[in-house]
Amino acid sequence: DAxxxxxxxxxxxxxxxxxxLECSQTKGHxxxxxxxxxxxxxLRLIYYxxxxxxxxxxxxxxxxxxxxxxxxxxxxxxxxxxxxxxxLYFCATSGSRGMNTExxxxxxxxLTVV
Amino acid sequence: xxxxxxxxFLSVREGDSSVINCTYTDSSSTYxxxxxxxxxxxxxLLTYIFSNMDMKQDQRLTVLLNKKDKHxxxxxxxxxxxxxxxxxxxxxxxxxxxxxxxxxxxxxKP
Numbered sequence: 001d002a003x004x005x006x007x008x009x010x011x012x013x014x015x016x017x018x019x020x021l022e023c024s025q026t027k028g029h030x031x032x033x034x035x036x037x038x039x040x041x042x043l044r045l046i047y048y049x050x051x052x053x054x055x056x057x058x059x060x061x062x063x064x065x066x067x068x069x070x071x072x073x074x075x076x077x078x079x080x081x082x083x084x085x086x087x088l089y090f091c092a093t094s095g096s097r098g099m100n101t102e103x104x105x106x107x108x109x110x111l112t113v114v
Numbered sequence: 115x116x117x118x119x120x121x122x123f124l125s126v127r128e129g130d131s132s133v134i135n136c137t138y139t140d141s142s143s144t145y146x147x148x149x150x151x152x153x154x155x156x157x158x159l160l161t162y163i164f165s166n167m168d169m170k171q172d173q174r175l176t177v178l179l180n181k182k183d184k185h186x187x188x189x190x191x192x193x194x195x196x197x198x199x200x201x202x203x204x205x206x207x208x209x210x211x212x213x214x215x216x217x218x219x220x221x222x223k224p
Contacts, residue, residue, distance in 0.1 A: 004156075040216055102147060
């Protein structure tokens with residue numbers, strides 16, 4: 001089983017609809033992140049959470065919201081989807097501050113807004 | 115966020131060495147990483163280097179860090195067709211925030 005699981009893997013939705021992307025992890029990490037990937041732009045940070053009560057905006061948080069329901073779960077919502085939110089979305093986790101640690105990524109959710 | 119820059123494409127022949135370059139702006143970066151993304155997959159860590167190191171070698175991979183110029187490179191020796199992927203450079207700060215480059219698409223020709 002994957003350590004970081006994203007659902008759904010693919011989704012097509014209409015402009016104006018609300019959509020939630022879910023992420024769960026079995027690594028026991030405190031830190032979770034949502035990124036979006038666009039061709040030629042790399043990964044850009046949307047939101048990150050260092051524990052259940054600590055949620056922070058990343059560089060492109062407008063139009064998105066998140067919820068950290070538990071240490072293992074971090075969901076990303078688009079309240080009213082628009083076509084320029086069409087992208088590949090990745091959830092990632094990492095260990096606590098001060099540790100030699102990397103980010104572990106889910107397989108990605110491909111979202112298309114039509 | 116911090117700027118991490120990479121060229122977008124690199125094409126090499128099988129058996130040659132590949133060198134993927136990256137520049138970054140945050141001099142306080144703690145770790146610098148190289149990730150590999152294969153088609154339809156997430157990112158997998160290839161290797162990393164601590165910011166007080168100059169070089170790290172791991173089998174076919176050699177990472178060079180020039181901290182003065184904020185330049186990081188990844189050399190893949192004896193490049194194989196299975197190395198074709200997108201390679202991301204990333205820097206991590208003291209708070210475990212990660213900043214990624216745009217990715218370099220490596221094409222290995224047989």
